[in-house]
Amino acid sequence: xxxxxxxxxxxxxxxxxxxxxxxxxxxxxxxxxxxxxxxxxxxxxxxxxxxxxxxxxxxxxxxxxxxxxxxxxxxxxxxxxxxxxxxxxxxxxxxxxxxxxxxxxxxxxxxxxxxxxxxxxxxxxxxxxxxxxxxxxxxxxxxxxxxxxxxxxxxxxxxxxxxxxxxxxxxxxxxxxxxxxxxxxxxxxxxxxxxxxxxxxxxxxxxxxxxxxxxxxxxxxxxxxxxxxxxxxxxxxxxxxxxxxxxxxxxxxxxxxxxxxxxxxxxxxxxxxxxxxxxxxxxx
Numbered sequence: 393x394x395x396x397x398x399x400x401x402x403x404x405x406x407x408x409x410x411x412x413x414x415x416x417x418x419x420x421x422x423x424x425x426x427x428x429x430x431x432x433x434x435x436x437x438x439x440x441x442x443x444x445x446x447x448x449x450x451x452x453x454x455x456x457x458x459x460x461x462x463x464x465x466x467x468x469x470x471x472x473x474x475x476x477x478x479x480x481x482x483x484x485x486x487x488x489x490x491x492x493x494x495x496x497x498x499x500x501x502x503x504x505x506x507x508x509x510x511x512x513x514x515x516x517x518x519x520x521x522x523x524x525x526x527x528x529x530x531x532x533x534x535x536x537x538x539x540x541x542x543x544x545x546x547x548x549x550x551x552x553x554x555x556x557x558x559x560x561x562x563x564x565x566x567x568x569x570x571x572x573x574x575x576x577x578x579x580x581x582x583x584x585x586x587x588x589x590x591x592x593x594x595x596x597x598x599x600x601x602x603x604x605x606x607x608x609x610x611x612x613x614x615x616x617x618x619x620x621x622x623x624x625x626x627x628x629x630x631x632x633x634x635x636x637x638x639x640x641x642x643x644x645x646x647x648x649x650x651x652x653x654x655x656x657x658x659x660x661x662x663x664x665x666x667x668x669x670x671x672x673x674x675x676x
Contacts, residue, residue: 407447479671487669488550488628492543492638492661494593496620499653500611501538501599509538519561519572519581521602526577529601539600539609543658544593551628556583556596559635563608564619570608572600580625611652616644627672635667 509515513530518538520529529536541561547553558581561572574581584597602608609615620640627633643657 483632483669483671486551486628486630487632487634488547488553488626490545491548492545493658494544496656496658497542497653499540501540506538515575515578516582518599518601520575522571526575535604536601537604542595542597544595554629555627557625558598559623562621563617565617614645615654631672632669633672634669636663636665638663
């Protein structure tokens, strides 16, 4: 834009100088021109004036065009800033933050859901242990064990929850980390959101897949962990998403339940926001 403006100003200066120079020459050599061209000289002068007038009008129109382009650009920039401000204002008032609470359960996943996983070849509600490959799990399910992680939660700030997805799960035991990620065949690991009519609490459930010989989970033993960190994305009912991680402080189980469930009493949970709220497109 600045380059176009400089070009037009330079053109106006050059053309104006030429017109001024020719007009001055015609004024100084008026008698000679009258003797040379007589009446035709007047016509030549008239033609020159008409051409100069046309040229000046054209340059003036170019200046108006340049001004209009500048105004349009300013208006577009203003509208874009206003739209960003409206989105920021909407996102800041319609996000959701949750807190995990009560008791976390780890138990074997229902065989019905495992069979459905193999048939549909979809791991949208599963996370796999680091280093595993989805295709091998589908072809050799007996080489792996499937467990479910269930945690009650409550909304401590914001609107009703629409969906919760997991980016990563990290369990720590005696300095050793066990990490679970979204399978490469999926773009996200979605959690089940269930409401318990008895306890009147919402629960999030995510399924985990690991090798059969993994020391992460043994259904016949108490599985002790020192730290659990959950990397999650929370989307409100109005389509505002926040990204963060939640670190759980809990008491390990003292015994195994009759069905093999490990129950961890959550003493507190610390949620850390890693990205500011933003509006996302709600998928149907």
